[in-house]
Amino acid sequence: MNQTQFSFTVTQQSKTSKARLGVLKTPHGDIETPVFMPVGTLGSVKAMLPEMLLNEGAQIILANTYHLYLRPGVEVLDSFGGLHEFMNWHKPILTDSGGFQVFSLGQLNKVTDHSVIFRSHLDGSLIELTPEKVIQIQQSIGADIIMPLDECLPPDVSKDVVAKSIKRTTSWERRCLEQHLNKPGIHKQALFAIIQGGMYEDLREESAKDLVALDFFGYAIGGLSVGEGKDSMYRLIQSTVDHIPQTKPRYLMGVGEPVDLEYAISQGIDMFDCVLPTRLARHGAFFSKVDGMEVTSSIKKKEYEFDKTPLDVNCNCYTCRSYSKAYLRHLWRNKELSAMTLMSIHNVSYLMQLVKAVKKKILQESKP
Amino acid sequence: MNQTQFSFTVTQQSKTSKARLGVLKTPHGDIETPVFMPVGTLGSVKAMLPEMLLNEGAQIILANTYHLYLRPGVEVLDSFGGLHEFMNWHKPILTDSGGFQVFSLGQLNKVTDHSVIFRSHLDGSLIELTPEKVIQIQQSIGADIIMPLDECLPPDVSKDVVAKSIKRTTSWERRCLEQHLNKPGIHKQALFAIIQGGMYEDLREESAKDLVALDFFGYAIGGLSVGEGKDSMYRLIQSTVDHIPQTKPRYLMGVGEPVDLEYAISQGIDMFDCVLPTRLARHGAFFSKVDGMEVTSSIKKKEYEFDKTPLDVNCNCYTCRSYSKAYLRHLWRNKELSAMTLMSIHNVSYLMQLVKAVKKKILQESKP
Numbered sequence: 018m019n020q021t022q023f024s025f026t027v028t029q030q031s032k033t034s035k036a037r038l039g040v041l042k043t044p045h046g047d048i049e050t051p052v053f054m055p056v057g058t059l060g061s062v063k064a065m066l067p068e069m070l071l072n073e074g075a076q077i078i079l080a081n082t083y084h085l086y087l088r089p090g091v092e093v094l095d096s097f098g099g100l101h102e103f104m105n106w107h108k109p110i111l112t113d114s115g116g117f118q119v120f121s122l123g124q125l126n127k128v129t130d131h132s133v134i135f136r137s138h139l140d141g142s143l144i145e146l147t148p149e150k151v152i153q154i155q156q157s158i159g160a161d162i163i164m165p166l167d168e169c170l171p172p173d174v175s176k177d178v179v180a181k182s183i184k185r186t187t188s189w190e191r192r193c194l195e196q197h198l199n200k201p202g203i204h205k206q207a208l209f210a211i212i213q214g215g216m217y218e219d220l221r222e223e224s225a226k227d228l229v230a231l232d233f234f235g236y237a238i239g240g241l242s243v244g245e246g247k248d249s250m251y252r253l254i255q256s257t258v259d260h261i262p263q264t265k266p267r268y269l270m271g272v273g274e275p276v277d278l279e280y281a282i283s284q285g286i287d288m289f290d291c292v293l294p295t296r297l298a299r300h301g302a303f304f305s306k307v308d309g310m311e312v313t314s315s316i317k318k319k320e321y322e323f324d325k326t327p328l329d330v331n332c333n334c335y336t337c338r339s340y341s342k343a344y345l346r347h348l349w350r351n352k353e354l355s356a357m358t359l360m361s362i363h364n365v366s367y368l369m370q371l372v373k374a375v376k377k378k379i380l381q382e383s384k385p
Numbered sequence: 386m387n388q389t390q391f392s393f394t395v396t397q398q399s400k401t402s403k404a405r406l407g408v409l410k411t412p413h414g415d416i417e418t419p420v421f422m423p424v425g426t427l428g429s430v431k432a433m434l435p436e437m438l439l440n441e442g443a444q445i446i447l448a449n450t451y452h453l454y455l456r457p458g459v460e461v462l463d464s465f466g467g468l469h470e471f472m473n474w475h476k477p478i479l480t481d482s483g484g485f486q487v488f489s490l491g492q493l494n495k496v497t498d499h500s501v502i503f504r505s506h507l508d509g510s511l512i513e514l515t516p517e518k519v520i521q522i523q524q525s526i527g528a529d530i531i532m533p534l535d536e537c538l539p540p541d542v543s544k545d546v547v548a549k550s551i552k553r554t555t556s557w558e559r560r561c562l563e564q565h566l567n568k569p570g571i572h573k574q575a576l577f578a579i580i581q582g583g584m585y586e587d588l589r590e591e592s593a594k595d596l597v598a599l600d601f602f603g604y605a606i607g608g609l610s611v612g613e614g615k616d617s618m619y620r621l622i623q624s625t626v627d628h629i630p631q632t633k634p635r636y637l638m639g640v641g642e643p644v645d646l647e648y649a650i651s652q653g654i655d656m657f658d659c660v661l662p663t664r665l666a667r668h669g670a671f672f673s674k675v676d677g678m679e680v681t682s683s684i685k686k687k688e689y690e691f692d693k694t695p696l697d698v699n700c701n702c703y704t705c706r707s708y709s710k711a712y713l714r715h716l717w718r719n720k721e722l723s724a725m726t727l728m729s730i731h732n733v734s735y736l737m738q739l740v741k742a743v744k745k746k747i748l749q750e751s752k753p
Contacts, residue, residue, distance in 0.1 A: 059715070059716075059719050059721060060712075060715065061716055061719075061721045061723050063721060063722060063723075064722040064723065064726075065723070066723055066726065066727070067707075088715060088718065088719060089690070089711070089715045092691075093690060093691060093711060093715070096691050096693075097693070097709075097711070103709075103711070103712055103715075104712060105707045105708055105712070322457070322461060323460075323461060323464050325464075325465070339435075339473045340473055341465075341471075343457070343461060343465070343471070344428075344471055344472060344473070347427070347428065347456060347457045347461070347471075348427075348429055350456065351427050351429075351456060353427060353429045353431060354431060354432040354722055354725060354726070355429050355431075355432065355433065355434055357722060358432075358434065358722070358726065359434070
C-alpha cells in the first residue's frame, strides 16, 4: 500500500477535553483539523463560487458520488480528468459514497448483500450500485478522500435489523477497501470507513471494531443527525469516538449546527460536513451569536428594515464586512439572487470561523 | 450653477466616423466613455456582486428610481445617506427616472400636465409622481447622474399624439431642471435630459432643440429599442445625435445588443444601459462571436456535454477564464444558482470588453 501523499498527524492534544488539532495531508494540499467542509453536492456549493469559499478560508469541500454519477456522469468526469478540473476547485475534495442518498432520495428497489438496486430520483431509471462500483465512480471523480458504500437505516429501526445491517455494511466496506487497494492510482486517494450501528452503543462499538481491524485511512461516524435528538446524538458520538484509534482522522457526517460542532470537537472529532449553512441561507436564515447564545434568525423580519448592523457583529465574512441587515432584507424581499449568495457566504464562513475559534482554544488548552 | 464635481471632455474624435472617446468626471470617479452601464434595478445587478462588476471593469451602474421608491423607499435610503452606501457600490451610479417603468409596469390611472398617477405593480397602491418628486427621490438615492420624468409612449402611436407628448415631456423636464437647480447639494448630481419623439425624426429634432435650449448636463435618447426594428432605430439614432451638442455626453437608453452598441458608438453615442446581458443569462443564453458574427446561444444544448471550451474563446471574463461550457451546462441543468451568476458575469463583461475593443479602434482612427 503506497499512500505517501496522505498522512494524518495529531499536532496538539487538549489537556481538558478529548479535542485535538491535526494536519491531514492530501495531494491537493494540507487540511488543518478540526475542519468544517462545505457541501457542493453536484460540484458546486450552492449559490457560492469557489473563490468565495477560498476567501472565507475553506480548506476542503464535499461532493456527492450519487449525484455526480447521475449528472454529469462518469464519462464527462473522466474526460475532464476528474471533478477538481471540471469545477475549478484545486483544493482537496471529499466525496460521500452515495449510500445516504440511495437510501433517502432514490426509490429503493432491492438491497442484497451483493448490491443495492434503486430508481434514480431524476428520471426513475433503474440503477445498481455495488461497493466496487461506488469506488470506481469515486476514482473517476478523483476526490482526495473517498467513502465506502454503507447501508443507511431510518433512526427508528429495531436492534436486530440494525445488527444485521452493520454486518452487511462492514462486508461492503471490506469490498470497497479491496477495490480501492487494487487500483493503480491508489496513492492519490484515501479511503475512510463509515461506522454505523443506529442508536445502539454496543452495535456502534461492534461496527467500529470490525472496521478498525480492516485499517482504513480514517473513520467516519454515519447515521447520526437523522432526527434522534441531541442527547442521543451526543451520547453516541462520545461512545463511538473511543473506539477509533487516536492516530486516525475522525469524521462526523452530516452535522453542522454550531453547538453540535463545538460539542463534537470537544469529543475528538476532526471533520464535519453539512448542507445546513447553505440550505438555511437559501431559506433566508442566518447564524449569529446573540447574548452569548447561538441563534438562527430570519432576514425577512420587518424589524431589520433600517438595521445598519451586519448579520453578526463579530463575524468577519465578506457579507458582514460589506452589507447591512437592511440591505440583505431588501434583496431577500425582492427575490434578488445575490441575497442567497451573500447569506450562504455568511453561514458557511460563520461555521468555519467558529471552528477556528475553537482551534485557538484547543491550542491554549494543549500547552503544558 | 455649481457643478464643479462634474465635467465631460471629448478626448479623441475618430476621423472616419462620429465616434469619440471622452471622460465624464463625477464625485464617485471618472468614467471613460463610451461606456456600457450594467443595470441594477433594485440596487443589485441581478445575480452579481459589486466585486464581480469591479473585477470585470464596470465603471458605473444604473439603478431605477421607480423600483427604489417602492422598495426600500426613500426613508431607508435617506437613513443610509443614499444608495451607494446601502448597496456597497462606491463608483458612479445613474438612476433612470422611473418614467419608463410607470408607463410599462404600473397600471396607469391618470396622466396630466401636472403629474402621473398610477398603481404600484407590487401592491396596487395609488401613487402620484410629479417631475419635482422624481428629482427629490433621486436626491435621496444620491445617484451621480439623474434623469427627468418623461412620458413614454408605445411605438405605434400617431404623430399628433407624439407631438403633444413631447411638449408635455419638455415641460416636465424643465420642471425637473428647476427642482434640481434649486437644491443645496446640486454639485453632487448631474441631470440629463431625455429626448423623445417616437419614430418621427422631425419630432425628435424638435424635442432635442427644446431641451438643448434648456442646457442640461447631458442628453439621453429615450423611447428607442421598443420593438421598432433595427432600421428605424438606427435611422433615429443617426438623425437625433446631430441635434445634441458635441460637448455634451450622449446616452442611448435601453440598448444593449452587441451590434447595436457598435453602431451607436460609430454615431457618437457615449453611454448605454440594458438589462439584456443579465436577463439573457438568467435564461441560459450567452453572447459570443462565432466566425466573426455576434451570436446569442443557449447553454442548455446537449452538444456542450463534453465541451471543454469557454463560452467565448476570446473572452477574458472570470467565467471564461475558469469554466467550460460542459460545466456551465451541468450547473444549468441542475438549477444551480451559480450558473446564473457565472453567465451574468460573462454577458456583462462581454459587452464591456466589446466597448473596450471599439475604444481601441477609435483611438487609432483619431490619430492625425
